[in-house]
Amino acid sequence: MSNERVLEKLRQQFPDAIHESKEFRGELTIVVPKEKIVEVCRFLRDDSELRYDFLSDLCGIDMYTPVNRFGVIYNLFSLSTKHRLRLKTFTQEENPKVPTVTEVWPTANWHERETYDMFGIVFEGHPDLRRMYMPEEFEYHPLRKDFPLMGIPGSLTLPKKLE
Amino acid sequence: MPAYTEEVSRKSKILQALEDQNTSFSINDPLENELVLNMGPQHPATHGVLRLLLRLDGETVIACVPELGYLHRGYEKLAENCTYHEFIPHTDRLDYLSPLSNNTAYVLAVEKLLGIEAPPRCQYIRVIISELARVSSHLLWLGTLAMDVGALTVFMWTFREREKLYDIFEHLTGARFTTSFTRIGGIANDMTPEVERMIWEYIDDFPENIAECEKLLNRNKIFVDRTDGVGVITPEQAISLGLSGPNLRACGVEHDLRRAAPYLVYDKLDFNIPVYEGGDVLARYYVRMGEMKESITIIRQALEKMPQGEIHALKPKKVLPRKERVYTKMEELIHDFMIVNFGVEPPVGEVYHAVEAPKGELGFYIYSHGEGYPWRMKIRSPSFVNLQSLPTMVMGAMISDVVAIIGSLDPVMGEADK
Numbered sequence: 062m063s064n065e066r067v068l069e070k071l072r073q074q075f076p077d078a079i080h081e082s083k084e085f086r087g088e089l090t091i092v093v094p095k096e097k098i099v100e101v102c103r104f105l106r107d108d109s110e111l112r113y114d115f116l117s118d119l120c121g122i123d124m125y126t127p128v129n130r131f132g133v134i135y136n137l138f139s140l141s142t143k144h145r146l147r148l149k150t151f152t153q154e155e156n157p158k159v160p161t162v163t164e165v166w167p168t169a170n171w172h173e174r175e176t177y178d179m180f181g182i183v184f185e186g187h188p189d190l191r192r193m194y195m196p197e198e199f200e201y202h203p204l205r206k207d208f209p210l211m212g213i214p215g216s217l218t219l220p221k222k223l224e
Numbered sequence: 225m226p227a228y229t230e231e232v233s234r235k236s237k238i239l240q241a242l243e244d245q246n247t248s249f250s251i252n253d254p255l256e257n258e259l260v261l262n263m264g265p266q267h268p269a270t271h272g273v274l275r276l277l278l279r280l281d282g283e284t285v286i287a288c289v290p291e292l293g294y295l296h297r298g299y300e301k302l303a304e305n306c307t308y309h310e311f312i313p314h315t316d317r318l319d320y321l322s323p324l325s326n327n328t329a330y331v332l333a334v335e336k337l338l339g340i341e342a343p344p345r346c347q348y349i350r351v352i353i354s355e356l357a358r359v360s361s362h363l364l365w366l367g368t369l370a371m372d373v374g375a376l377t378v379f380m381w382t383f384r385e386r387e388k389l390y391d392i393f394e395h396l397t398g399a400r401f402t403t404s405f406t407r408i409g410g411i412a413n414d415m416t417p418e419v420e421r422m423i424w425e426y427i428d429d430f431p432e433n434i435a436e437c438e439k440l441l442n443r444n445k446i447f448v449d450r451t452d453g454v455g456v457i458t459p460e461q462a463i464s465l466g467l468s469g470p471n472l473r474a475c476g477v478e479h480d481l482r483r484a485a486p487y488l489v490y491d492k493l494d495f496n497i498p499v500y501e502g503g504d505v506l507a508r509y510y511v512r513m514g515e516m517k518e519s520i521t522i523i524r525q526a527l528e529k530m531p532q533g534e535i536h537a538l539k540p541k542k543v544l545p546r547k548e549r550v551y552t553k554m555e556e557l558i559h560d561f562m563i564v565n566f567g568v569e570p571p572v573g574e575v576y577h578a579v580e581a582p583k584g585e586l587g588f589y590i591y592s593h594g595e596g597y598p599w600r601m602k603i604r605s606p607s608f609v610n611l612q613s614l615p616t617m618v619m620g621a622m623i624s625d626v627v628a629i630i631g632s633l634d635p636v637m638g639e640a641d642k
Binding site: 085086114115116117122134143145168171172179 | 292293296298300301302305336337339463464465466477479484485573574575576578585587589591599600602604608609612641642
């Protein structure tokens with residue numbers, strides 16, 4: 062399986078969904094609009110030639126740009142062809158929302174919870190969208206670029222001092 | 225006597241409080257009630273700070289919700305504020321049972337981003353330390369699993385073996401636990417003949433020592449009864465839940481990144497991948513025992529094939545120069561100053577590199593804006609993903625099985641919580 066073949070198959074199936082494709086160090090990255098992401102993922106998993114049945118990793122990224130600030134990155138692996146592929150989709154700063162892929166790969170569940178926790182990207186249709194690491198009452202999303210490294214004083218409620 | 229009356233009044237206050245409480249309640253049949261049990265985060269069987277909420281029907285688990293985050297230190301945020309070299313010591317603290325493996329995984333990802341490759345001798349040494357880390361990690365897992373199901377002796381014996389490994393690490397890296405041994409484009413020190421001799425001695429003794437542990441467990445009725453058919457997961461479920469490493473191979477899926485996407489010099493070495501079909505705790509035990517023996521054969525071949533030569537790549541602007549040259553040569557001093565102050569400055573781009581760590585697929589995704597600091601670094605930690613399949617495995621099991629299943633998954637919370 063070569064990168065060209067993957068791209069060709071995707072172009073055939075979704076002529077207007079491939080916004081951008083890049084190759085760097087032999088790894089193929091494809092940018093897909095978020096409306097199409099579930100459809101593309103399902104095709105990549107079910108196609109008899111591609112068979113990307115293993116979602117290695119899903120993570121968010123904060124590009125800190127005025128448009129398309131937040132991105133979600135899907136690192137796919139195929140257990141049968143041993144090929145890697147990276148999908149990317151972007152969403153805006155206000156009310157960032159991306160459809161969930163938990164129905165395609167159940168492993169996305171915790172990854173999406175972590176991404177929601179760290180970036181505040183809401184995954185629509187997620188069965189259990191809670192914070193993964195931070196406490197529920199925490200108001201911020203720590204991996205956003207505008208969250209300071211030292212944290213925000215008072216953002217975490219600590220136990221009261223004994224009198 | 226004032227002290228006496230004080231005590232009486234205090235007691236009566238407690239009694240009064242108890243009488244004020246409405247203490248009457250009724251249960252029709254105590255066995256028909258569901259119970260919610262909180263296990264952890266401070267529970268010896270949860271291997272760290274994993275917290276489980278279990279819904280029990282009698283003693284049978286009917287629902288399980290793992291809660292993570294008690295060891296969250298924000299390494300991904302830290303990485304965005306460290307140069308690539310500065311982050312190497314932090315990788316020790318991810319899976320702290322196999323720091324050498326994490327060091328190797330991280331520098332391989334950065335080297336892929338930079339487009340450089342370490343010289344052959346360095347690659348062989350990296351293979352040897354990764355496999356030693358695997359043996360060390362599996363030995364600890366073996367001891368704790370056996371202890372979780374009630375066999376205490378194995379724990380003592382595996383810790384004796386790990387002690388020898390730590391002696392080797394101390395001689396090789398200068399530290400027993402947090403090694404920080406690899407460098408971008410190389411390693412910190414060359415392997416001395418003395419360390420080589422120690423490793424030879426270790427791998428010559430190993431088969432005998434591990435056979436002793438096997439003798440205690442393989443035909444131990446209590447051990448087999450407590451592990452056979454416990455925590456079963458099917459291959460389809462395992463793949464869809466992203467299970468990796470020995471846990472996946474115990475379901476009959478032959479997937480090992482050392483074979484599927486060879487890195488370092490694994491394609492030049494001859495080794496088997498142990499695969500078992502059961503998908504239960506016992507199969508995971510057999511897979512890891514087999515893996516340790518394969519690791520020993522890998523180390524043996526690597527020691528035999530290891531060439532002499534340089535251990536640093538010849539990329540002066542990317543690889544930290546040796547200290548003695550920094551102090552005596554002008555060029556090296558300048559490069560050292562630039563690398564330490566501004567970082568290695570890789571090109572704009574993104575890479576994902578994964579290795580087969582002892583726990584499973586350990587991947588680093590790095591997005592670079594061309595600066596000395598990564599714009600974004602994601603750590604795909606195997607323990608985090610493996611823990612996600614815990615609710616599937618413990619469904620219908622007993623509470624005491626939950627302990628064995630957590631033990632067999634081999635989670636390290638330092639890695640799961642990042």
